[in-house]
Amino acid sequence: xxxxxxxxxxxxxxxxxxxxxxxxxxxxxxxxxxxxxxxxxxxxxxxxxxxxxxxxxxxxxxxxxxxx
Numbered sequence: 001x002x003x004x005x006x007x008x009x010x011x012x013x014x015x016x017x018x019x020x021x022x023x024x025x026x027x028x029x030x031x032x033x034x035x036x037x038x039x040x041x042x043x044x045x046x047x048x049x050x051x052x053x054x055x056x057x058x059x060x061x062x063x064x065x066x067x068x
Contacts, residue, residue: 020068027061030054 012020034054041047 017068020064024061024064024068027057027064030057031061 031054034050034057038047038050038054041050
């Protein structure tokens, strides 16, 4: 899913850009952790929920990265 309102880089300042980078980094870390938790999980429903969360976090990170 692409961002509905693409970012206009010429309209953001350095602090906002740094904040976006931190958000991307946080989502990448979430992806890694949720995938790790899913791999350790025995319950299939919880495993699926964690995997879906990881996939969503990864998609968000990719969408933001493409906008930066």
